[in-house]
Amino acid sequence: MCPDCFENEFRSFPTEKAWLEFDLSLTKKLGSKKMRNVEFRPDGKRDKDDGEYIYECMNCKERWKLKDPDYSIRGYFLKIY
Secondary structure, three states: OOOOOOOOOEOOOOOHHHHHHHHHHHHHHHHOOOEEEEEEEEOOOOOOOOEEEEEEEOOOOOEEEEEOOEOOEOOEEEEOO
16 A cells, blocks of 8 residues: 555444545545546445445555445445455
8 A cells, every 4th residue: 555545444434523534535635636536336226326436546556445434334445456
């Protein structure tokens, strides 16, 4: 992992504050072209727009998957192996 992307995975976002801090950091990295959104993978559940967002670091090419938190589902941000 390089300083242009993230040094840690987030297996969940336990609080709203943790999610908002992460979201701001990701938004800044996207805005400064350090990372880019590659695709959206829908989960296939009817009548829902849920799924995973796939991001890629423009420097090290590490790929990440993001699931936004939604009520009891706390979301995650994990490397794709």
